Amino acid sequence: MEARATAKFIRISPQKTRIVARNINGLPVEDAINVLKFTPKKAAFEVGKVLHSAVANAEQIPGVDIDSLKVKQVIINPGPMWKRIMPRAMGRAYRILKRTSHITVVVEES
Known part of the structure; x- marks a missing residue:
């Protein structure tokens, strides 16, 4: 049996x-x-x-041995990007992309 947990919009680059x-x-x-x-x-x-969080979710499943859990999969997907500008010389502006991540961890019994 597997359990998963997801965190979305984490403010770090994928x-x-x-x-x-x-x-x-x-x-x-x-x-x-x-x-x-x-x-x-x-x-x-x-x-x-x-x-x-994934381990805590696995504890809620009846009959799962917590000591025998292993990380089956870690999925990192890009989330939406915050678009900002950086002022530059002579009136120009460069775009800055502040990236976010969606993190999913899947654990299963081995």
């Missing part, structure tokens, strides 16, 4: 978040939590919160 997500894909949940705890990136904190 490109940066995927680097962290690749490190925990396929690991047992306990190992994945330890990897995220000692990864010095903002994305590790955000993915960790979603992973804890």
Whole structure:
């Protein structure tokens, strides 16, 4: 049986978040939590919160052994972008895209 959790509109680039997500894909949940705890990136904190939520969702399913859970899949999709402008020389303006991410973590019993 699998359980999932999703966090939407997280204010971090999907490109940066995927680097962290690749490190925990396929690991047992306990190992994945330890990897995220000692990864010095903002994305590790955000993915960790979603992973804890997925484990809590799995606890609600009757007959699931929490100790045997593993991370089946971590999906990072781009969310909407905030468009901002940066003033430049001679009256010009450059566009800045502040990117957001949708993070989905799926855990299953191994």
